[in-house]
Amino acid sequence: MKHLVSISDLDRKEIETILQLASGAHKQLPNKILCSLFFEPSTRTRLSFEAAALRLGMNTLGTENALLNSSSSKGESLEDTIRVVSSYADVIVLRHPHNEAALIASQVSTVPIINAGCGSDEHPTQTLTDLFTVNQRMGRLENLNIGFVGDIKNSRTVHSLAKASQQFNNVQCYYFPVIGLEDPTLVGEHKNVTSLSLHIGDLDVLYVTREQKERGSDSSSYFILTEALIAQMKTTAIILHPLPRNAELPTYVDKNMRAAYFDQAANAVAVRQGIVQYLLNPR
Ligand code: NCD
Numbered sequence: 001m002k003h004l005v006s007i008s009d010l011d012r013k014e015i016e017t018i019l020q021l022a023s024g025a026h027k028q029l030p031n032k033i034l035c036s037l038f039f040e041p042s043t044r045t046r047l048s049f050e051a052a053a054l055r056l057g058m059n060t061l062g063t064e065n066a067l068l069n070s071s072s073s074k075g076e077s078l079e080d081t082i083r084v085v086s087s088y089a090d091v092i093v094l095r096h097p098h099n100e101a102a103l104i105a106s107q108v109s110t111v112p113i114i115n116a117g118c119g120s121d122e123h124p125t126q127t128l129t130d131l132f133t134v135n136q137r138m139g140r141l142e143n144l145n146i147g148f149v150g151d152i153k154n155s156r157t158v159h160s161l162a163k164a165s166q167q168f169n170n171v172q173c174y175y176f177p178v179i180g181l182e183d184p185t186l187v188g189e190h191k192n193v194t195s196l197s198l199h200i201g202d203l204d205v206l207y208v209t210r211e212q213k214e215r216g217s218d219s220s221s222y223f224i225l226t227e228a229l230i231a232q233m234k235t236t237a238i239i240l241h242p243l244p245r246n247a248e249l250p251t252y253v254d255k256n257m258r259a260a261y262f263d264q265a266a267n268a269v270a271v272r273q274g275i276v277q278y279l280l281n282p283r
Contacts, residue, residue, distance in 0.1 A: 001110075001111070001112055002112060002279055003102075003106040003109070003112050003113045003114070003279075004112070004113070004114045004115060004124055004125065004275065004279060005102040005103050005106050005113065005115050005122075005124075006115070006122050006124060006160070006163070007122060007124035007127045007128075007160040007161075007163050007164045008163055009124070010124070010164075011167065012167040012168065014278070015128065015131065015164065015167065017278060018128055018271070018274045018275055018278045019128065019131060019132050019135065019271070019274065020274075021273070021274035021277050021278055022128075022132055022267075022270045022271040022273060022274030022275075023132075023270065023274075026055065026056055026270075026273050026274075026277060027056075027277055027281070028056055028057040029056045029057060029058050029276070029277065029280055030057040030058070031059075032056075032058045032059070032090040032091070032280060033058060033059050033060070033061060033088070033089040033090050033091075034049065034050070034053035034058050034059075034060050034061075034062075034089060034090070034091050034092075034093065034276065035060070035061050035062045035085055035088065035089035035091070035092050035093070036049055036050060036060065036061075036062035036063075036064070036092075036093045036116070037062055037063060037066050037070070037081070037082075037085065037092060037093065037094050037095070038062070038063065038064050038065070038066055038093075038094075038095045038116070039066045039067045039070075039072065039094075039095060039096040039097060039101075040067075040095050040096065040097055040117070040214075042064070042095055042116070042117075043244065044243060044265050044268055045093075045095065045116045045117060045123075045125070045126070045268070046062075046064060046093070046095070046116070048265075048268035048269045048272050049093045049114075049116065049125075049272050049276075050062075051269045051272075052268075052269050052270075052272035052273040052275075052276055053276060055269065055273055056273055056276060056277065058090075058276070061088070061089065062093075066081075078096070078098075078101055078104055078105060079104060079105075079107075079108045082094075082104075082105040082108050082109050082113070083108050083109070083110075086108075086109040086110040086111045087110065089111060090111055090112075090280065091111055091112045091114065091276060091279060091280060092105065092109060092111060092112070092113050092114065093114045093116045094113055094114065094115060094116055094118070095116040095117045095118065096118045096119070097118075097119055098118060098119050099118055099119035099120065099121035099122075100118070100119075100121075101118045101119070102114075102115035102118045102122075112279040112280070114275065114276075114279065117156055118156070119156065119215070120153070120154040120155070120156055120159075120212065120215050121156055121159060122156050122159055122160045122163075123156040123157045123159075123160050123242075124160045124164075125271070125272060125275055126156075126157045126160065126161075126242050127157070127160040127161045127163075127164045128271050128274070128275060129264060129267050129268045129271045129272075130157070130161050130207070130240055130242070130264060131161075131164060132267050132270070132271045133238075133240065133260055133263055133264040133267050134205055134238070134240070136263065136267065137238045137260050137263070138204060138205075138236070138238065141168045141171070142168050142169040142170055142171065143169070143170045143171070144165075144168075144170075144171045144172070144204045144205060145171075145172050145174065145202050145203050145204050145205070146161070146165060146171065146172070146173050146174070146203070146204065146205040146207060147173075147174045147175075147176060147196070147199065147200065147203040147205070147206050147207065148161075148162065148173065148174070148175050148176065148207045148209065149176040149177075149193060149196060149206065149207070149208055149209065149223055149225075149248075150176075150177070150178055150181070150193075150208055150209035150210065150211065150222070150223050150248055151177070151178060151181045151209050151210065151211050151212045151217050151219075152175050152176075152177040152181055152182055152183045152186070152209070153177065153180075153181045153182060153183045153212075153217065154181065154212035154215040154216070154217050155209040155210075155212060155242075157207075157209065157242040158175075158183075158186075158207065158209060159183070159186070161207065162186045162187065162188065166187060172188065172189070173186065173187065173188030173189070174188060174189045174190075174191060174199060174203070175188055175189070175190045175191065176191055176192070176193045176195070176196045176199075176223075177190075177192075177193060178193050178211070178219045178221075178222055178223050179192070179193070179219070180217075180219060181211075181217055181219060193223055196223075196229065197228075197229060197232065200229055200232045200233055201232050201233065201234065203233065203234070203237055204234065204236070204237050204238070205237065205238055205240060206225075206233065206237060206238070206239050206240070206258075207240045207241070208223075208225055208239065208240070208241045208245075208248055208249050209241070209242070209248070210241075210244065210245060210246050210248060211246065211248070222246075222247070222248060223248050224247055224248055224250065225239070225248060225249055225250065225253060227252065230253065230256055230258065233258060235257075235258075237258055238258050238259075238260040239253060239256070239258045239259050239260060239261065240260055240261055240264055241261040241264070242261075242264070243261060243264075243265055245261075249261070
């Protein structure tokens with residue numbers, strides 16, 4: 001049985017297999033049940049997982065506000081909840097405020113656990129959606145300069161994509177954190193957000209993130225993607241954002257040909273179909 005706790009649980013070949021499954025015809029999984037257990041808010045992740053399951057002919061159950069609506073509110077441990085739910089479903093999609101939650105769940109679950117974002121640590125299924133979108137737009141997952149801007153410290157989407165990018169040849173990561181929101185543990189070149197204008201012309205992918213206020217980020221002057229910055233980008237470059245956005249990604253960017261974030265959100269269903277198919281039938 002395979003879990004998807006960290007993007008590092010997948011090697012490059014497995015990532016490519018899931019991306020291929022996402023773009024191919026989907027094998028149906030009738031009579032299988034996907035349970036989504038969300039202890040934190042979500043729009044895209046939960047609904048695209050449930051849509052993916054339904055499109056695979058699966059059934060779904062779950063709770064979208066598990067902190068309040070599951071027995072967690074009566075003091076039940078995550079381990080006990082997972083032990084029980086894994087006897088009801090064939091795969092569990094878990095979002096939780098604690099970094100270790102998916103790992104802990106995987107240690108007691110009798111069915112695959114999918115990390116749908118735990119704390120500030122990782123969000124591996126968003127990464128697969130990001131990679132699918134990069135490949136769709138750029139035609140490659142190699143020879144890329146990726147610039148991450150904003151809340152590098154608390155954005156789990158950045159942490160997972162940065163790890164995954166190390167598996168592909170000649171992918172260079174640049175980090176442009178807002179002051180106070182750095183994460184020096186990430187592999188790549190760390191720069192100040194004010195230097196983005198010096199480097200933006202070299203980027204193939206600009207990955208913009210929201211300030212993660214629910215994790216304590218509190219910047220007095222957060223980043224905003226201006227039209228002047230976009231004008232310096234390569235015409236072939238793309239702009240990604242995991243969404244939801246705040247002021248960092250103004251709506252005037254939406255009409256720019258480089259904007260790929262609504263494709264990114266739409267691709268989530270096919271990619272999550274690929275993920276569920278892969279975990280329920282690993283090759
Ligand atoms: C992200 C998350 O939950 O980490 N959202 C998502 O799943 N698309 C990004 C965010 O909330 O800023």
